[in-house]
Amino acid sequence: MPVEAGARYGKTYMEDRKLIVSPSPHIYGAQSTSRLMLDVAIALLPALAVSIWVFGIDALLVTVVSVGSCVLFEYLIQRFLLRGPLTVNNWSAIVTGMLLAFNLPSSIPLWIVVIGALVAIGVGKMTFGGLGKNPFNPALVGRVFLLLSFPVAMTTFPVVADAATGATPLSAMKGALASGMTVPEAMAMFSYDDLVIGFKSGSFGEVSAVALLLGFAWLLYRRVITWRIPVYVLGTVILFTGILWAVDPQQYMSPVFHVLTGGVLLGAIFMATDYVTSPMTGRGMLIYGMGIGVITVLIRIWGSYPEGMSFAILIMNAFVPLIDKYVKPRRFGAVKVKKAKA
Amino acid sequence: MLKTFPIGGIHPPENKISRECRIETMPVPASVTIPLSQHIGAPAEPVVTKGDRVLTGQLIGRGNGFVSSNVHSSVTGIVTAVDTYLDGSGNRKRGITIQAEEVDEWAVGIDNSPEVVHTCDLSPREIISKVADAGVVGMGGATFPTHVKMTVPDGRKVDTLIINGVECEPYLTDDYRVMIERGEEMLIGAWIIAKAIGVQRIIIGIEANKPEAVERLAALAGGVAAGIEVTPLRVRYPQGSEKHLIAALTSRQVPSGGLPVDVGVIVQNVGTALAVYEAVQKNKPLIERVVTVTGHSLPRQANVSVRIGTSVSELLEYCGGLPDDTGKVIAGGPMMGKAMSNLDTPVIKGLSAVLVMPQQESLRRVEQPCIRCAKCVSVCPMGLEPYLISRLSRRAVWDEAEIHNITDCIECGSCSWQCPSSIPLLDFIRIGKSEVLKLRRSRK
Numbered sequence: 115m116p117v118e119a120g121a122r123y124g125k126t127y128m129e130d131r132k133l134i135v136s137p138s139p140h141i142y143g144a145q146s147t148s149r150l151m152l153d154v155a156i157a158l159l160p161a162l163a164v165s166i167w168v169f170g171i172d173a174l175l176v177t178v179v180s181v182g183s184c185v186l187f188e189y190l191i192q193r194f195l196l197r198g199p200l201t202v203n204n205w206s207a208i209v210t211g212m213l214l215a216f217n218l219p220s221s222i223p224l225w226i227v228v229i230g231a232l233v234a235i236g237v238g239k240m241t242f243g244g245l246g247k248n249p250f251n252p253a254l255v256g257r258v259f260l261l262l263s264f265p266v267a268m269t270t271f272p273v274v275a276d277a278a279t280g281a282t283p284l285s286a287m288k289g290a291l292a293s294g295m296t297v298p299e300a301m302a303m304f305s306y307d308d309l310v311i312g313f314k315s316g317s318f319g320e321v322s323a324v325a326l327l328l329g330f331a332w333l334l335y336r337r338v339i340t341w342r343i344p345v346y347v348l349g350t351v352i353l354f355t356g357i358l359w360a361v362d363p364q365q366y367m368s369p370v371f372h373v374l375t376g377g378v379l380l381g382a383i384f385m386a387t388d389y390v391t392s393p394m395t396g397r398g399m400l401i402y403g404m405g406i407g408v409i410t411v412l413i414r415i416w417g418s419y420p421e422g423m424s425f426a427i428l429i430m431n432a433f434v435p436l437i438d439k440y441v442k443p444r445r446f447g448a449v450k451v452k453k454a455k456a
Numbered sequence: 457m458l459k460t461f462p463i464g465g466i467h468p469p470e471n472k473i474s475r476e477c478r479i480e481t482m483p484v485p486a487s488v489t490i491p492l493s494q495h496i497g498a499p500a501e502p503v504v505t506k507g508d509r510v511l512t513g514q515l516i517g518r519g520n521g522f523v524s525s526n527v528h529s530s531v532t533g534i535v536t537a538v539d540t541y542l543d544g545s546g547n548r549k550r551g552i553t554i555q556a557e558e559v560d561e562w563a564v565g566i567d568n569s570p571e572v573v574h575t576c577d578l579s580p581r582e583i584i585s586k587v588a589d590a591g592v593v594g595m596g597g598a599t600f601p602t603h604v605k606m607t608v609p610d611g612r613k614v615d616t617l618i619i620n621g622v623e624c625e626p627y628l629t630d631d632y633r634v635m636i637e638r639g640e641e642m643l644i645g646a647w648i649i650a651k652a653i654g655v656q657r658i659i660i661g662i663e664a665n666k667p668e669a670v671e672r673l674a675a676l677a678g679g680v681a682a683g684i685e686v687t688p689l690r691v692r693y694p695q696g697s698e699k700h701l702i703a704a705l706t707s708r709q710v711p712s713g714g715l716p717v718d719v720g721v722i723v724q725n726v727g728t729a730l731a732v733y734e735a736v737q738k739n740k741p742l743i744e745r746v747v748t749v750t751g752h753s754l755p756r757q758a759n760v761s762v763r764i765g766t767s768v769s770e771l772l773e774y775c776g777g778l779p780d781d782t783g784k785v786i787a788g789g790p791m792m793g794k795a796m797s798n799l800d801t802p803v804i805k806g807l808s809a810v811l812v813m814p815q816q817e818s819l820r821r822v823e824q825p826c827i828r829c830a831k832c833v834s835v836c837p838m839g840l841e842p843y844l845i846s847r848l849s850r851r852a853v854w855d856e857a858e859i860h861n862i863t864d865c866i867e868c869g870s871c872s873w874q875c876p877s878s879i880p881l882l883d884f885i886r887i888g889k890s891e892v893l894k895l896r897r898s899r900k
């Protein structure tokens with residue numbers, strides 16, 4: 115009979131003990147999916163606050179309806195169509211709802227918002243199997259669907275404060291240039307203070323550069339995202355428009371104007387950085403971010419739409435699987451083993 | 457800027473709650489069971505039989521073949537069995553059980569005095585043979601026979617010896633206490649290893665969360681030998697991995713599939729350097745080691761010098777007993793240690809710590825879908841894509857997993873630790889890795 119250590123206690127130490135056994139590691143970090151999504155929602159709050167200040171209670175109403183319908187549609191689809199486990203409590207539908215709302219005019223009829231939410235969640239997300247499986251940013255799928263289906267409602271913005279028109283700075287600029295004005299003449303329409311703080315027309319979540327940058331700071335502080343994608347997107351936009359501006363400032367807007375108007379900041383910080391639809395490696399993020407920047411500027415300057423951020427992100431979303439397939443991380447010790455010298 | 461390794465890494469809460477506990481010596485237990493295999497390589501062959509009386513430090517198992525290691529009696533007493541025992545996972549292994557007498561009678565030639573011996577005139581060959589005789593193995597947990605590691609293969613040139621005092625795993629403090637309390641002997645051990653492998657340069661890497669150890673060793677280094685550098689490193693897990701420590705200290709990357717010797721470096725752990733000192737300078741075989749006994753739920757924390765073969769349950773009892781709410785008992789650190797199912801099992805040469813975790817901290821979180829957050833990719837210190845190779849192994853696509861370098865994985869667990877969706881990435885990578893290695897062997 116084998117003698118076992120500890121057996122001299124009369125009974126063994128393990129006799130009435132049950133220990134849990136699992137492979138290492140035995141500890142886990144503090145981050146969780148739902149907490150990350152909650153942090154994104156928190157990071158969007160400054161922008162929501164400014165938009166309520168600028169556009170009034172309408173902005174809040176659109177947000178509430180959008181978030182409410184996104185959550186409801188996700189619940190209904192999971193409960194009755196997919197019949198899988200319910201994951202609606204992980205905050206991701208709330209983030210999608212907020213982002214969709216932020217990409218809409220505050221004056222949009224609420225029933226259109228509900229349709230947008232259905233397309234975003236139903237088509238953009240759940241069709242592919244839910245969280246983590248969708249190739250395209252769901253909020254942008256919803257927004258682009260609405261833009262193509264309801265072009266008038268989607269591009270009619272309420273008049274802000276003392277502005278003369280409800281046109282966004284980008285479309286006003288595009289119109290002015292088309293009518294033969296030069297950029298410096300057209301710039302008289304805008305004050306940079308208003309552009310930075312948020313007193314401008316547009317989809318209501320995109321108006322305040324300050325609020326969006328505050329949200330960016332929160333995301334970095336909480337380590338939700340890294341600096342990479344926002345910096346790559348904004349850097350590309352600044353570089354590209356900067357070159358054009360340097361060549362002919364009469365015809366092309368300054369990079370500052372480009373960054374402060376339209377959806378560049380909202381897109382670069384909150385939409386392009388969507389985990390599910392962006393690349394997994396640093397270099398992949400560089401390609402993706404530059405692609406978004408280039409396509410946005412191309413559409414803005416030479417395209418028929420005044421703004422191209424949504425399309426640019428969706429187009430680059432489509433390239434993400436390809437990027438992830440071919441762009442690999444830098445490997446440790448990625449050299450051939452040297453054979454021993456004789 | 458403090459040095460560190462180039463890619464990835466995490467910084468889990470350090471929890472070094474036993475760091476101020478001085479090394480205490482546990483009394484000799486009434487009986488010990490000494491495993492014949494406490495090392496990587498062939499098990500030792502027993503050279504004693506039931507009924508023999510053995511002395512403390514006497515050879516009882518002889519290393520069998522080149523990669524193997526001797527084992528010695530850690531007590532004086534009568535061999536009661538040369539049989540099997542159950543290891544920490546409940547597997548049957550071979551071991552020698554000895555009923556201990558109360559007073560140690562040391563085997564001939566062993567110098568058990570506390571006096572520090574500074575000089576060593578032995579040739580490299582003599583040093584290596586003494587290390588082999590004493591059964592010294594890597595004390596950081598890998599338990600690779602040290603004399604084999606000290607034998608530089610023909611045609612290879614080694615220019616640097618690195619002493620690993622990183623101790624990057626949370627909770628562990630055994631190496632720290634050795635550096636603080638036995639720093640001089642440890643440094644002499646390092647100098648002897650350097651002498652045996654013929655290098656001048658010795659770098660001691662210590663993470664910056666142990667400034668006392670950095671200071672102490674820096675103050676002692678000059679008195680031991682010229683050319684000993686003590687380098688503080690930025691705190692980052694898994695810096696204690698051989699490859700990552702080399703990269704942090706020398707900027708050289710061990711090639712994929714290669715060994716440290718490929719970049720002219722040999723790495724030894726702090727505890728190993730101390731064991732080499734004892735083997736060479738005091739003729740003392742490896743029969744005891746420092747084990748950290750720790751965990752927030754324990755009545756007290758401790759760093760215990762314990763005889764090899766003492767049962768873990770007795771060690772725990774000595775430290776105040778196992779709390780009732782215990783969920784897991786881990787042999788080693790929380791990142792790479794092994795959860796034990798059986799505590800009636802001997803302390804072995806590679807056991808750095810016994811970590812006790814309460815029930816509620818022992819359970820895994822529920823797995824959520826992958827949201828492609830890319831955090832596993834950014835923390836992987838080998839520059840792999842854990843989400844991808846884990847998924848490939850989960851689907852049993854071994855050849856694809858191999859293409860994506862699954863065998864480079866060092867199983868540090870950073871990906872699983874970081875994953876916000878609690879996906880057990882490393883579980884599947886481990887399976888994939890062993891399947892791919894099996895495939896590779898079958899191709900030959």
